[in-house]
Amino acid sequence: MNNNAVILLSGGLDSATTLAIAVNEGHDCYALSFDYGQRHHAELAAATRVAAKYPLREHRVINLDLTQFGGSALTDSHIAVPTEFAEGIPVTYVPARNTIFLSCALAYAEVVDAQHIYIGVNAVDYSGYPDCRPEYIRAFQQMARLATKAGVEGHPVKIHTPLIQLSKSEIIKTGYDLAVDYALTVSCYQADNEGRACGQCDSCRFRAEGFASAGIDDPTIYQ
Amino acid sequence: MNNNAVILLSGGLDSATTLAIAVNEGHDCYALSFDYGQRHHAELAAATRVAAKYPLREHRVINLDLTQFGGSALTDSHIAVPTEFAEGIPVTYVPARNTIFLSCALAYAEVVDAQHIYIGVNAVDYSGYPDCRPEYIRAFQQMARLATKAGVEGHPVKIHTPLIQLSKSEIIKTGYDLAVDYALTVSCYQADNEGRACGQCDSCRFRAEGFASAGIDDPTIYQ
Numbered sequence: 509m510n511n512n513a514v515i516l517l518s519g520g521l522d523s524a525t526t527l528a529i530a531v532n533e534g535h536d537c538y539a540l541s542f543d544y545g546q547r548h549h550a551e552l553a554a555a556t557r558v559a560a561k562y563p564l565r566e567h568r569v570i571n572l573d574l575t576q577f578g579g580s581a582l583t584d585s586h587i588a589v590p591t592e593f594a595e596g597i598p599v600t601y602v603p604a605r606n607t608i609f610l611s612c613a614l615a616y617a618e619v620v621d622a623q624h625i626y627i628g629v630n631a632v633d634y635s636g637y638p639d640c641r642p643e644y645i646r647a648f649q650q651m652a653r654l655a656t657k658a659g660v661e662g663h664p665v666k667i668h669t670p671l672i673q674l675s676k677s678e679i680i681k682t683g684y685d686l687a688v689d690y691a692l693t694v695s696c697y698q699a700d701n702e703g704r705a706c707g708q709c710d711s712c713r714f715r716a717e718g719f720a721s722a723g724i725d726d727p728t729i730y731q
Numbered sequence: 732m733n734n735n736a737v738i739l740l741s742g743g744l745d746s747a748t749t750l751a752i753a754v755n756e757g758h759d760c761y762a763l764s765f766d767y768g769q770r771h772h773a774e775l776a777a778a779t780r781v782a783a784k785y786p787l788r789e790h791r792v793i794n795l796d797l798t799q800f801g802g803s804a805l806t807d808s809h810i811a812v813p814t815e816f817a818e819g820i821p822v823t824y825v826p827a828r829n830t831i832f833l834s835c836a837l838a839y840a841e842v843v844d845a846q847h848i849y850i851g852v853n854a855v856d857y858s859g860y861p862d863c864r865p866e867y868i869r870a871f872q873q874m875a876r877l878a879t880k881a882g883v884e885g886h887p888v889k890i891h892t893p894l895i896q897l898s899k900s901e902i903i904k905t906g907y908d909l910a911v912d913y914a915l916t917v918s919c920y921q922a923d924n925e926g927r928a929c930g931q932c933d934s935c936r937f938r939a940e941g942f943a944s945a946g947i948d949d950p951t952i953y954q
Contacts, residue, residue, distance in 0.1 A: 570799050576791070577838045603841035604834055607878045611834040615800045615827035644877040651870035655830045660861045 512622035514538045514613045519554030520695045521715055522628035522671055525683035529670045530626045531562050532686055538620050539567040540613055545575035550703035554694040561689060570612060574602060606639035607648070610667070614652050617665050623658070626668045632675050645669050676718030684724055691727035704731045735845035737836045738762045742777030743918045744938055745851035745894055748906035752893045753849045754785050755909055761843050762790040763836055768798035773926035777917040784912060793835055797825060829862035830871070833890070837875050840888050846881070849891045855898050868892050899941030907947055914950035927954045
């Protein structure tokens, strides 16, 4: 049996760390990114920069325009990205995004015969997205077991979420120990074309607090 | 609460019947089709013809090129469509297709605030696809409940599979009673641009046998 793994790679801090973990665990890695109409297109450029640092089997970028559905500040230019924390599920939530991304990862895993999918979801310093919770991931894995030819044939895919119980600070320390170059990553929801961060959105705040708490120099460049 | 429903509409016999059932059950229907790089592009034209027959809220066609993954005779021109029945899961299986389609339906349902998704999967006269089985659908619904804002807020989506236990003949009789115009539909895996069927693939055979068994005139036009 091979040791192939599909890694969802957004270009942010979390997914870069996840890729480093999968590589470190000895997998033959197939990175998967999406051009999904995200406002922060700098994220996708970051994914390409991060991917280039590792000996991957492949880095595939899939065109899947989620703006065709609308409904989120991250894909709908008519909804403003908030700069203040609000209770509940925020407008930056993209409907069913992780489900769509994991479903595509599942298709890719079947095609390249991978039994492992890595996704950098996090249930601690997260923004209240339902599709970042452990119970969601377990339910997806159970569904995937029944969905696929590999699952039916007794080789179900395993969904790995190595960051799910880590704080942002712990994620950064983990990546630092694995020599992740965080200067290549972009976390900001509204980064400019050069990848410079706004410093005001949820994602920027979690990132800055994480570096501060980890006691590691923050390489983020702000607008 | 509204009565909105998202209907996956491929343009084949099964999904046309499913749409007629959803309309007949009084839903406000949002039909969803995919331009996924299928060889049989006539199917998508059929979806548009079928959709035009019903008072839908909307018919949305999403571009989602599954040939970016490859791995199936239906999306990879290097794999021939078989004309003989073979044991096991056939090469016309598209990796994770129903999972990807249902995930997109889930996103669409969240955006239009629909609590119902209809999909015309069938576990009787089917081609051995794992993602057509009742246990798969149940697992998807369970995952969807945990994945979405609506699910978290106590309004989980329900996946309806009105055809899942029907034979092809029973599906055709059901649609006939609901005045479905099957002449508009295309089932063939390799229909020509005018929608004329090959008469040799699995899908053509199931369809022809279904009409014969139902005792209903078959409007299919062959090449």
